Amino acid sequence: MDDLPPGLDDPDYAAFAWGRYRAILRWMALATCVVVAAGVVLLDYLYGPLSWIAIAAAVGGFGGTAMMTAALMGLVFLSSGSGHDERVKDFEA
Numbered sequence: 001m002d003d004l005p006p007g008l009d010d011p012d013y014a015a016f017a018w019g020r021y022r023a024i025l026r027w028m029a030l031a032t033c034v035v036v037a038a039g040v041v042l043l044d045y046l047y048g049p050l051s052w053i054a055i056a057a058a059v060g061g062f063g064g065t066a067m068m069t070a071a072l073m074g075l076v077f078l079s080s081g082s083g084h085d086e087r088v089k090d091f092e093a
Contacts (some may be wrong), residue, residue, distance in 0.1 A: 007083045017082050021074050028070035036062045 008014040039062045044050050050058075 013082070017078055020081070021078050024074045024077065025067075025070055028074075029067065032063050032066040032070070035066060 008017060036059050040050070040055055040058050043054070043058055047054075
C-alpha cells in the first residue's frame with residue numbers, strides 16, 4: 001500500500017488534486033461555451049430567428065449536459081488519481 005498516491009488526507013496533495021479538477025472544469029467550461037455558441041448559431045441558421053425560450057433551452061441542454069459530464073468525469077479522474085479506487089479494494093468491513 002506504500003506505492004499509492006498520498007491521497008486527499010494529505011493537505012498538499014489534496015490542494016494539488018482539487019486544483020487539477022478545477023483546471024479540467026475551466027477548460028471544459030471554455031469548450032462548452034464554444035459548443036453552445038455553435039449550437040445556437042446552427043439552430044438559428046436552420047430554423048430562422050429563435051425565441052428566447054428556444055435559446056435558453058439550447059443553452060441549458062447543451063451547456064448543462066456538457067458541464068455535468070465534465071464534472072462527473074473530473075471526479076472519476078480525481079478518485080483514480082488520488083488512490084481512492086485502490087484503497088477501496090483494501091477495505092475490510
